[in-house]
């Protein structure tokens with residue numbers, strides 16, 4: 001399997017609302033292969049989420065996995081999951097700030113306030129409708145990836161632009177030394 005090439009900030013595909021997938025498309029080999037390759041790519045490039053527009057496909061599909069990466073340690077492992085035609089149906093009023101990065105712009109980071117918990121609905125790769133409550137980092141990943149499917153990138157949501165820093169500085173300040 002190959003690591004898929006990624007689209008980067010500035011590419012118009014990242015600003016488009018992605019197309020909803022039909023039942024028939026969800027069952028297609030094309031979509032199953034795309035999801036598989038996206039999970040492989042996300043893992044190889046040390047990501048916790050990847051949306052289809054980031055690999056040049058403007059469709060409502062993203063993959064997510066909570067796992068340890070080079071710059072992030074997690075208390076809990078989750079996924080990998082494939083989310084299709086996702087919709088956030090409720091947001092907690094409480095928002096918490098947290099640093100985000102993006103596989104479409106790996107050189108910078110910035111602090112984004114996100115709802116601490118959400119309720120989300122999506123279709124999985126088996127075509128089943130799932131309703132899920134998420135909180136903490138898992139909720140943050142949902143919000144980041146679902147934004148991608150609506151043409152929004154995390155830098156749009158940075159409230160304090162003074163928090164923006166390069167990956168190198170981020171690692172210096174925030175990544176715990178082993």
Ligand code: ZN
Nearest residue numbers: 101102103104
């Ligand atoms: Zn992203």
